[in-house]
Amino acid sequence: MTRKLGMDPEHVLALSSRLTAQVGRLDVVAAQVDEVAWASLNPVSYAIQPGGLVIAPWAIVGTQVAAARVRQAADDAAVLASSLVFQVLQQQAASAAAGSSPFSVPSVRGMLVDAVLRDPRLLGAMTAGQVAAWWASLSEAERSRLIEKHPLLIGNTEGVAYADRDRANRLALDAMLADKSIGGGQRGALEAIRDAIDEAKKRGEPVQLMILDFPKGADPRAAIAYGDLDTASSIGILVPGMNNTVEKSMVSLGTAAYNLYREQSILLAKAGSGESPAVVAWMGYQTPGAFPDPAVLREERAQVGAGYLAGTLGGLCSTLGPNPHLTVFAHSYGTRVATYALSEGASADSLVMFGSPGIAEGVNSVTDLRVEPGEVFATRADADRIAGLGLIGSGNLDPTGPRFGATPFSSEGSSGHDGVDDHGMLLAEDSNGKQQGYMDSGTDSLRDMALIGLGRGGQAE
């Protein structure tokens, strides 16, 4: 096998043009600051507040915008610089070793650990596959140093072993819960995550905190997995629909994930199998509110969510390889998220859509999705009025319709208490009494989902 010694010219040129663009952005900011400086000479720019305080509103806003742009440009430039550092390290490794992994050279591996400790943004310059290879090469002590120094970053980097992500995220969660300056919605989200983990403990089940993320200007993101992602024979990702947040929904989404996990565990135990499943309660995107929130009628939240979901799916493939059977279980608006993700690069072994009010624009049949042939399944209960309303007159494609080509399965049940009679994932109680959701224990829909997630979709009815 030949190895390239020296940088890939095309890659260097691409990085160079991106750096040039960053410098251009700094020029724009400099011009903006100049403009603010000139404006400060104009008496009209000033105002007097009650109490006699003299302010310059335009200048304040202008300098704040400029400062934000400088910080963004500096961040982007740092990631690009880290990318170059990583390229150099790879070249050094390639020069030093004939082996297939650059990380088999202890000095290079150690250099990369030190570089990440100094500047964690270096991880952003590596693919999930590169991170997985590097992480697998580290000693326990090296992993611990990185986790303790940068818990949130390590906890949310695709390619890091899931047990280590869990350790890192729990460190970060504990630290944030102990931080009394954190309040409001962020504290509510943290407490909901803690409660969901506590519920898993009450059930005596292993649980991993897979994602703990607080993106600027958007809802917190989190994901909790029942089971052990690193060793599971099957992994299900549960993608919720509208009107959910970490604060409001992490516990109930965890219960739905547990129901599926437990059903799969029972199926495996009945078969005498020693394998074990994992199911992820993936509150990984900012869902739209319920109608009349206009966001629920638009595509943006689904498209942004699809990017996050693609990251999670890609990370699982890169970290674990092709062995676990990977299934996306998408509910309601989550079917839009999933179909965008699976039509734009991400892939899964199976896809289950339930209670869908319509899927991604441009996806017309199962062949538009990167899912194994015959492994796209869909159901919608007759009594699910919300999903039904979403389909009426909207032009949205119904994934349970024959034109789409998914394999239908029933959510009606065969007696009074086992059919789905609501739009929700889980049982709710209203003035008419208990209403069964798609993922309630004892429903045929839950059993069929469990079978599909284990790669036994042929037995779903």
Next chain:
Amino acid sequence: MKVRHRAAVTGAMLVVGFMLAGCQTDAREGTNMTADEARAEMLQHLDAVTNVVGSEWADRYEPAKFSCGLSQGEGQQWTADREGSISGAAQVAASAVAEYLDARGFEVRTRENSSTDIDVIARAPNGLDIQFGAVDDGFAYVSGQSVCVPRE
């Protein structure tokens, strides 16, 4: 912590006695029960089911309390989950469990996943859920979810 449950002959006899006497579950509205009453009711039926089936059972976890939804707000309910094994046909064990629950006013459905793999899914009028499943000469489970009661 795993807790062992051995089906005692006396327990089985008591259950049979109850069955013969045609005892019915008290069909109270769940929302009138306390959390302790809801827990006791659920465990009583789980114990009875394991006694009907016989064999050894282990708790997957200590019976635990979770939040649940009521029309008037958040409530609480107990759940429990036990595993064991049966010797003999799943059909026989499932029939005995279904008969016991049916006699107590549960709405019972038997799901035959195959001739050797049977589930019994039952709901009491007050909303208490009991689920049992087994395969021939192999794995068995029984789980319960109590009625949802208002927080105390």
